[in-house]
Structures are given as C-alpha cells and as structure tokens.
Amino acid sequence: MELFSLALFFISLFGLITSKNMVKTVIFLMFMQTSVIMFWLKMGIESTAAPAPPIISDPNMLKDIADIADPLPQALTLTAIIIGFSVTAIIVIMLNHLFRQYGTTEWQEIEEMENKKSC
Amino acid sequence: MLTFMVIIPVLLAVLLFAFSSNRIAKAAAVFIQAALFVVSVYLVLITRGAEVTTVVGSYDGILGIILRANSLSAVFVLITAFIFLAVSVYSFTYRERKDARTFWFLMFLLEASFIGLFLSGDLFNVFVLLEVSTLVLVILAMYDRKNRSIFHGKVYLLANVVAIQFYLLGLGYLYRITGALDMERVGESLGAMDGQNLILPYALIMTGIAFKSTLIPFLSWTPKVRLYENAPTVVAAVMSGLQAKAALYLFMRFQEMFAPVAAQQFFLIIGIIAGLFGAVMAICQTNIKMILAYHTISQIGLITVGISHGGEHAYIGGLYHAVGHAVFKTALFLCAGIISHSYGTADVHAIRGVMKRMPAVGIAALAAVLGITGAPLFIGSVSKYFIFYYVDSFTKVIVILLGLGTIISFVKFSSVFFGRSDLAGDAFKADKCKMIPVVLMGALCFAGGVFGTRFIYFLFRFPAAVDFWAYVQDAGIVIASMAGGYFIYKYLISGRAILNRIEKINFSFKQICASIGIFLAIMLVMIGYF
Numbered sequence: 001m002e003l004f005s006l007a008l009f010f011i012s013l014f015g016l017i018t019s020k021n022m023v024k025t026v027i028f029l030m031f032m033q034t035s036v037i038m039f040w041l042k043m044g045i046e047s048t049a050a051p052a053p054p055i056i057s058d059p060n061m062l063k064d065i066a067d068i069a070d071p072l073p074q075a076l077t078l079t080a081i082i083i084g085f086s087v088t089a090i091i092v093i094m095l096n097h098l099f100r101q102y103g104t105t106e107w108q109e110i111e112e113m114e115n116k117k118s119c
Numbered sequence: 120m121l122t123f124m125v126i127i128p129v130l131l132a133v134l135l136f137a138f139s140s141n142r143i144a145k146a147a148a149v150f151i152q153a154a155l156f157v158v159s160v161y162l163v164l165i166t167r168g169a170e171v172t173t174v175v176g177s178y179d180g181i182l183g184i185i186l187r188a189n190s191l192s193a194v195f196v197l198i199t200a201f202i203f204l205a206v207s208v209y210s211f212t213y214r215e216r217k218d219a220r221t222f223w224f225l226m227f228l229l230e231a232s233f234i235g236l237f238l239s240g241d242l243f244n245v246f247v248l249l250e251v252s253t254l255v256l257v258i259l260a261m262y263d264r265k266n267r268s269i270f271h272g273k274v275y276l277l278a279n280v281v282a283i284q285f286y287l288l289g290l291g292y293l294y295r296i297t298g299a300l301d302m303e304r305v306g307e308s309l310g311a312m313d314g315q316n317l318i319l320p321y322a323l324i325m326t327g328i329a330f331k332s333t334l335i336p337f338l339s340w341t342p343k344v345r346l347y348e349n350a351p352t353v354v355a356a357v358m359s360g361l362q363a364k365a366a367l368y369l370f371m372r373f374q375e376m377f378a379p380v381a382a383q384q385f386f387l388i389i390g391i392i393a394g395l396f397g398a399v400m401a402i403c404q405t406n407i408k409m410i411l412a413y414h415t416i417s418q419i420g421l422i423t424v425g426i427s428h429g430g431e432h433a434y435i436g437g438l439y440h441a442v443g444h445a446v447f448k449t450a451l452f453l454c455a456g457i458i459s460h461s462y463g464t465a466d467v468h469a470i471r472g473v474m475k476r477m478p479a480v481g482i483a484a485l486a487a488v489l490g491i492t493g494a495p496l497f498i499g500s501v502s503k504y505f506i507f508y509y510v511d512s513f514t515k516v517i518v519i520l521l522g523l524g525t526i527i528s529f530v531k532f533s534s535v536f537f538g539r540s541d542l543a544g545d546a547f548k549a550d551k552c553k554m555i556p557v558v559l560m561g562a563l564c565f566a567g568g569v570f571g572t573r574f575i576y577f578l579f580r581f582p583a584a585v586d587f588w589a590y591v592q593d594a595g596i597v598i599a600s601m602a603g604g605y606f607i608y609k610y611l612i613s614g615r616a617i618l619n620r621i622e623k624i625n626f627s628f629k630q631i632c633a634s635i636g637i638f639l640a641i642m643l644v645m646i647g648y649f
Contacts (some may be wrong), residue, residue, distance in 0.1 A: 016632040036287045043295050076243050082249050094273040
C-alpha cells in the first residue's frame with residue numbers, strides 16, 4: 001500500500017511534467033492528492049493486524065484498543081479532501097475561463113499566445 | 120488572547136462585506152487594525168519571558184488545536200499587523216467600486232490566515248492555512264481581471280498545489296515517525312532520533328517550503344513574479360512583504376525542528392544562488408513592479424544566507440533583514456503603485472522626474488531604496504552589518520556581491536526619481552490616505568537604521584552591539600559599491616541587447632514541476648539519503 005501510494009505520487013508527478021493538455025494536468029493533480037491521502041490512511045492502520053473503524057456504537061463491544069485504527073489521520077484526511085476539492089474547483093473555473101478566452105486547453109498553444117501578447 | 124488575534128480579522132472581513140461602501144465601516148476597520156497592531160506589540164513584549172499558549176476547544180494537552188506564540192512568531196505577527204494597517208490606510212479612499220466588498224473580505228481573510236499560520240502550533244493546521252492563503256492570494260492577484268492575470272494565476276496555483284502535496288506527504292512520514300503533529304512535541308522527539316530515518320520527511324517537507332519561499336533556483340521564481348505584474352498594488356505589497364516571509368518563517372521553524380539532519384550548507388548555497396541571480400534578473404526588467412518582484416527573491420536569498428550560515432549574530436542579522444524587508448519593500452510597492460497610477464505607465468524608461476512632481480513620495484521611496492541597498496544610517500545597513508561581520512570570508516565576498524547586485528538594480532530603479540517629467544502640465548494631486556503610510560514607512564527605514572540595535576533588542580531580546588569603526592568600514596564598502604554600481608550600470612550594462620533577452624525568459628508549468636522533482640532528488644543526494 002505504502003509503496004503503491006508513493007509510486008502513484010511520483011507517476012503523477014511524471015504525468016504533470018509530461019501532459020500537454022491542461023485537463024490532463026488537473027487529472028494528474030487529483031491523482032497526486034489521492035496518493036497522499038492513501039498514504040495517510042495507510043498510516044493509521046499499519047500497527048493493527050485486523051483494523052476496526054474508530055467508531056464504536058456500543059460501549060460493551062469495545063475491542064482491544066490496539067485493534068482500532070488511529071482516528072487522527074482519518075480526520076485530517078477528511079480536511080485534506082475538502083481542501084483538495086475546493087482547490088480543484090477553482091482550478092477548473094480558471095480552466096473554463098482560459099478555454100473561453102483562447103479556445104484551447106493545450107499548454108503550448110496558450111503559452112504561445114500569451115508570449116505573443118507580451119511582446 | 121491568541122484566538123482573538125485570529126478571529127478578529129475574520130469578523131472584520133464579515134463587517135466590511137456587510138457595509139462595504141460605508142466610510143464608517145472602513146474607519147472602524149482601520150481602527151481595529153491599529154488596535155491589532157498595538158496588541159501584537161504587547162504580544163512581542165510578553166513573549167519575551169515565556170511563550171503564550173492557547174488551546175482552542177475544551178480539550179487539553181495535545182488533543183486540542185494549539186495556538187502558540189513564541190518570540191519568533193510574535194515578531195512575524197507584528198509584521199503582519201503592521202503591513203495590513205499600512206495597506207488598509209493606503210486604500211482608504213481607493214476601490215470604491217461596486218465589487219470592493221469582496222476585495223476587502225478576501226484581504227482580511229488573508230490577514231487572518233497569515234496570523235493563524237504564524238501562531239499555529241500544529242503542523243497540519245500549517246498545511247491548511249498555507250492552502251487557504253494561497254487560494255485567497257491567487258483570487259486577489261487576479262482581481263483586476265487584466266487579460267494575462269488568469270493564466271499566470273493558474274500556473275501559480277497549480278505549482279503551489281503540487282509543492283504543497285510534497286509537504287503533506289512529508290508530514291505523513293513525520294507523523295508515522297513521531298506520532299505527533301504538535302511542533303514542540305515533534306521537535307522534542309526528533310532531537311533524540313537517528314538521522315537516517317528523518318532524511319526523507321525532511322527533504323519532502325523542505326521541497327514544499329523551499330518552493331513556497333521561492334528558494335528553488337530559477338523555476339520557482341517565474342510563476343510568482345508573473346503574478347506580481349498584474350496584481351493590484353496592495354496585493355503585490357502583501358505578497359512581497361508577507362507571503363515570502365510566511366514561508367521563510369516555516370523554513371526557520373523546520374530547520375530548528377530537524378536540527379539533526381538540517382542541511383545548512385545546502386541552503387546556504389541555494390540562498391547565494393537566489394541572491395545573485397535574483398539580482399541579475401531584477402537588473403534586466405523594465406517594469407518597475409517586476410524590478411521589485413525579482414528583487415524580493417534576491418533579498419530572500421540574502422536572508423537565507425544569514426539564517427543558514429550558523430552563528431547567532433548572522434542569524435539575528437538575517438531575521439532583522441526580514442523585518443526590514445517587510446518595511447521597505449512594502450513602502451516601495453506602495454510608492455510604485457502611486458507612481459505608476461499617476462504616470463499611467465510602469466515602464467522604468469518612461470517615468471522621469473518623480474522627485475519634482477511628487478516630492479513626498481519621492482523622498483519616501485528614496486529612503487526605502489537607501490534602506491534596501493544598506494546605505495549607512497538606514498535600516499538595511501544594520502542587518503547587513505551583522506550578516507557581513509559574522510560570516511566566513513567566502514560568504515563575505517558573496518554578501519558584497521549581493522549588495523552590488525542590489526545597488527545596480529536600484530540604480531536602474533532610481534532613474535525614475537530624477538530628470539524632467541513630461542507630464543509637467545497636470546499637477547499631481549496628493550491623496551492623503553495614500554501618503555501617510557508611505558511617508559511613515561520611509562521614516563521607519565531611517566529610524567530602523569539609527570536605532571537599529573534598540574529595535575533588535577526590542578524584537579529579539581538580543582543585546583547586539585555595533586562597533587563604530589567596523590560600521591564605518593562597512594559604510595565605506597557600501598558607498599564604494601554604490602559608486603561602482605553606478606558606473607557598471609551606466610557604462611557596462613545599460614542598453615545591452617542581452618537585457619531584453621533575459622527579461623523575456625519564462626518557464627512553463629511543466630518545467631516548474633520538473634524543477635520541483637529535481638530539487639527533491641538533489642536534496643536527497645546532498646544530505647546523503649542514497
């Protein structure tokens with residue numbers, strides 16, 4: 001799991017470096033966020049053999065505390081997901097605006113048009 | 120008390136959103152800002168003895184969200200309150216447009232997120248507040264909807280989100296190793312740990328932080344600097360004065376926390392690169408805002424050299440330079456705003472005769488320029504003195520070169536002060552609200568130099584003494600390099616075609632992402648992970 005999320009992280013970095021289209025860039029960015037979230041979630045359960053969710057409805061059913069997943073990474077991950085969502089929303093709005101302005105979402109074409117303007 | 124320091128700007132934002140065009144609401148905002156400034160001075164005074172801690176929520180210990188002010192963070196809160204006070208006075212009569220309410224709403228949210236960032240004792244909250252401040256800053260920088268700002272805003276936001284993912288991943292490793300997110304606990308448990316395990320989280324976190332503080336050579340500069348070009352004046356002032364400082368503050372905290380593996384030498388070199396090449400880039404610009412923007416990078420480099428070199432005096436010199444930089448760079452950006460608004464252009468070759476046309480702005484800007492170049496009796500001279508006399512001889516040469524680069528770029532900038540204005544016909548109408556903060560900050564540049572050691576004692580409780588003859592020698596070096604810089608600019612640099620070519624250098628988002636990855640790899644190699 002840990003290796004998988006690390007691999008996903010660096011694959012998405014590679015994707016960010018190579019993708020020619022802005023939409024793909026946004027998708028790879030979301031992959032990257034997901035890989036970090038996966039890493040955090042894995043951390044919360046790695047000390048337990050058979051992890052149980054940290055929600056206990058019946059106090060009598062209380063298991064051995066060592067079997068319960070660490071709730072802190074889960075709570076923090078939730079925050080990270082929300083932040084990732086809002087950032088992605090704003091990026092998509094900007095993308096929409098750029099598409100209307102230039103009629104394309106290719107990095108290179110937009111950059112060329114930008115540079116022409118600055119000259 | 121610390122909770123209120125974060126909440127009050129948020130409440131203020133809501134207040135201004137509700138009654139935006141109302142002058143009374145604006146006056147109240149300025150008044151509350153002034154009160155916040157007084158409170159932060161008080162905070163600096165009480166954190167001298169012991170740190171102040173507030174636990175938000177009714178949990179105690181590490182379960183609650185901890186706000187903690189120590190002597191370092193109190194100084195940065197003071198800078199934040201000061202800059203926002205200046206900015207809110209500056210734009211008192213400005214932005215009476217219909218959409219001003221959103222602007223001020225976001226502005227004060229930005230202040231709250233910066234204060235929260237400085238006071239937060241929890242590393243995850245640092246992540247949240249970094250994200251919030253980046254988002255708000257990008258929206259503010261695009262606020263004027265100039266045609267190019269959205270593209271550059273997008274590149275900036277994307278690159279920063281990528282960098283912050285590195286931080287978050289490193290934080291995950293850190294949590295796994297230490298089992299805590301509280302800064303103090305993490306610092307305690309890291310101190311007793313074997314270095315090899317810490318290298319990976321350190322490198323990941325520092326990659327994120329270095330990108331934020333524009334320390335990754337060349338490629339991390341472009342998105343930030345391009346954002347300045349189209350940003351409203353006050354936003355540019357806040358970006359330069361504060362946003363870079365926020366990342367530097369985190370840089371200092373992490374260097375302290377990761378003391379067993381902290382790569383001082385590596386960041387010394389990175390600081391030197393940022394300092395020298397930032398100055399070179401600044402010399403090549405023609406837009407006055409862009410000169411100041413690249414110059415910020417050069418100064419960040421100098422501050423990094425001071426705080427990474429080792430030795431208490433150089434560290435304090437770097438810190439005092441960070442404080443001074445907040446004052447003079449904000450003053451310069453606000454002056455540049457007045458000047459370019461009045462002349463209708465920001466081209467350094469087109470503006471002439473500021474001294475005659477608006478003497479007060481000219482003198483304030485000149486004081487800030489003297490402060491930044493480290494002229495004797497001004498604020499930069501004191502901080503540069505401490506950096507200069509307490510580093511080894513190789514770094515001494517670098518510091519002199521850095522000073523020379525600064526001076527050359529400001530020789531270019533200063534050409535706007537003199538000569539005859541083409542716009543002599545229509546007189547410049549001084550807006551009092553804009554003048555007050557600018558003139559006060561110009562005066563502060565002078566006061567910070569004359570009473571330098573007292574300011575240092577007040578801010579850092581550090582009994583620094585300036586040796587008179589060494590100071591005179593330092594002043595001699597500065598004056599000599601001023602003369603040298605003038606001639607170098609006049610006869611060697613001015614009018615060369617290469618300036619134009621370097622000015623056009625621009626990096627794409629893909630290259631920026633690649634640079635982040637390469638920086639991480641270099642750092643892992645340098646501190647011996649492989």
